[in-house]
Amino acid sequence: MRRFARLLDRLLVTPSRNGKLALLADYFRTAPDPDRGYGLAALAGTLTLKSVKPALIRELVAERMDPILFQWSYDYVGDLAETVSLVWEPQGELYDVHLGETVEAMNALGRTEVRGFVRATLDRLDTSARFAFIKLVTGGLRIGISGRLARQALADAFARPVDEIEGVWHGVSPPYRDLFAWLEGRSPTLEFASPAVFRSPMLATPVGEGDLEKLDPADFAAEWKWDGIRIQLVRAGATCRLYSRSGDDISAAFPEVIADDTFEGVIDGELLVGGTSRGNAATRTFSDLQQRLNRKTVNRRLIDEYPAFIRAYDLLDEAGEDRRTLPFAQRRMRLEEAVHRLPHDRFDLSPLVPFSSWEELDRLRSVPPEPVIEGVMIKRRDSVYQAGRAKGPWFKWKRDPYNVDAVLLYAQRGHGKRSGYYSDFTFGLWRDGEAGQELVPVGKAYFGFTDAELEVLDRFVRENTIERFGPVRSVRAEAGFGFVVELAFEGIARSARHRSGVALRFPRIARLRPDKLPADADRLEVLEAMLPVSAE
Structure with a gap:
């Protein structure tokens, strides 16, 4: 120990x-x-x-x-x-x-x-x-180590490609004696507990300034970037698994998705929630998908109320044949054929976005046709499917984030190296209340700031705490005194579970605004005006 x-x-x-x-x-x-x-x-x-x-x-x-x-x-x-x-x-x-x-x-x-x-x-x-x-x-081992990082460390320790580790990871189990014997060369082969193993995903790099200028748009295809979670559906024989992008097995939370037995292979796609249990014509928000995530079991009511489906991006394996070395254009044709044979209430194809210039694509990604679209994915037509985030083959071009000026209301200590700091913050906006203007919580944020900015926030919380609720501290927040930050987020949706009536997607602190008083912060109506038409 x-x-x-x-x-x-x-x-x-x-x-x-x-x-x-x-x-x-x-x-x-x-x-x-x-x-x-x-x-x-x-x-x-x-x-x-x-x-x-x-x-x-x-x-x-x-x-x-x-x-x-x-x-x-x-x-x-x-x-x-x-x-x-x-x-x-x-x-x-x-x-x-x-x-x-x-x-x-x-x-x-x-x-x-x-x-x-x-x-x-x-x-x-x-x-x-x-x-x-x-x-x-x-179960509180939160020290900044992900499963992916642990597997990368295994690869480094025994001079193996991380793809090789990922390829066997879901076929082995703790305490991993056989895995270590194989890594150390004491055993030539591994006996897999399951043949449905995860493949390391191919990731895209964000579009930076000047990245597209020297590239020919004709060499690339574009797709919408959907606001769900990236998954892999893997079926090998009678075994089917649904994996998250990090390789976590989430099959138990989505039994209806893995129920189909007409396809054998590996599909890379996005897990989303559709409009009704009879079809997926209306793609719903990430907050709806969250009702299904991180569950060990789900009941019929949840499945009917939040029916999940896969929007397919790529085909990695087909009936035991590895397709990752084929160009994207060829994989796409095979994917279209595979999805056409699958149940249309649980699978559909991510549509391509026609464009002839980067300027045209920029206009399209800025005003997408559905509110759950975060931007566009750009893929070289001749790109093979390679694990990791190589710059050049694939890009992601997200919509500009939303921003509001919000007031610090509550704070809680962090975990791990942040356990000595107040680093988990709740922020609010103004609205009309029964007794006049009041601040209502709109979101939590615990990243986006530097260590120096964390020191500033922590000091303010310690010096201006007015109430304590267990580990949570309520801080002074009045029109003429408080702490304002610029809060950035990727999306917004209606939510009956939140006092404000809205839920923010990926809120983060964009910058501290010591130059502003809480009276200068935004009102709840500013957020409500950002709601997509379909959310009204």
Whole structure:
């Protein structure tokens, strides 16, 4: 556990991607089995572990120290695992325990045995290992490591192409003994648990200034960029899986999409929500799709109310034949034939956008025909399908973001390296209330600012907190005093779940506006005027 804890400690204070990759690669090369396999699973989000509720951790701490003193400590530190690891007074001698043994022991516990096991484990571990253990068992391991980054580190550690790792990832399972044996050359082959494996996606680079000037529009095809989530549908024999762009298996949340058995191969596309369960003629907003995401199971009502379908972009495999080396134009023709044979209520084809000049395409992407379109994708007709984000074959040209000036209303501490800062913010706009002008929350943002700007925001929250609601702080926000930021977002939709009646897509802080008073911030009517006609 100490080795895994040291890894977490160093990852938390290492900001650079390359630095994190080096730390992970060293751990995967040097840690023993099965510890490194369980560590990989924890970092990549594939670990199945009997979870412990934070309330149990708090109850155990209350056995050792005054609850009020602990609450003050927790309020100051801002992170449960860090607070408990610091204040816990162990009883007995400290010694190390293996990560693999801990995970396997946890999963073998009966319901009544968990409390005693957690207490005893905390008593054996030092401060750093206690932090790692609590993060692990409470499911709070948020340290800026994605599954994709963990797989890239595996590729770096054993000098393998990341595509090769991606190609086998969903055919193996924790603690990955067979995977490491194969990577180290101790085993020539891998036995797959599932033949329906994920392929690394091809990504597009944003259009920058001057990128298109020297390119011939005739060499490129354009498609609309839809506001859903990028997916891969993979069917091999009787097995069908639906994967997100990062390679997460989301099949359980969309059983109707994977139900068809007339196609075998791999389709790259966008997962969207249609208008009714009888067809997908009206493409709905991302907020509708969110009703289906991150669910382990769905009921008939959800499927009928938010029917999902795939808008196909590309064909990567056809009946076991890899099509990625074919030019895009040829893959497109094969894709059209494949989609034509599929059920039209669950599959359709992403339409091409005719254009003859970059100026014409610029006009089209600025005023798309549907509100759920974010812009256009531009693809070389002769491009092969290659993993990663190579500049040149594919571009994405998004609509200009929306912007409003909003007022800071609430703040909450962040996680990981931000646990000591107020970095999750809620902002509001003005509207007419029963008692006059009032600020109503319109969105949350926790990125878009620099470290220096975070210091400014954090200081304002600490100096101007007026109320506390658990971990949330309400800050002073009046017409003549408060903090204004320029809030940027990609889209907007009606939402009955929000007090303001609207939901923002990808809100972020574009810049701080210390030059403005809250009285100068925008009104809710400004947002409502941005709503697409179909949302009215």
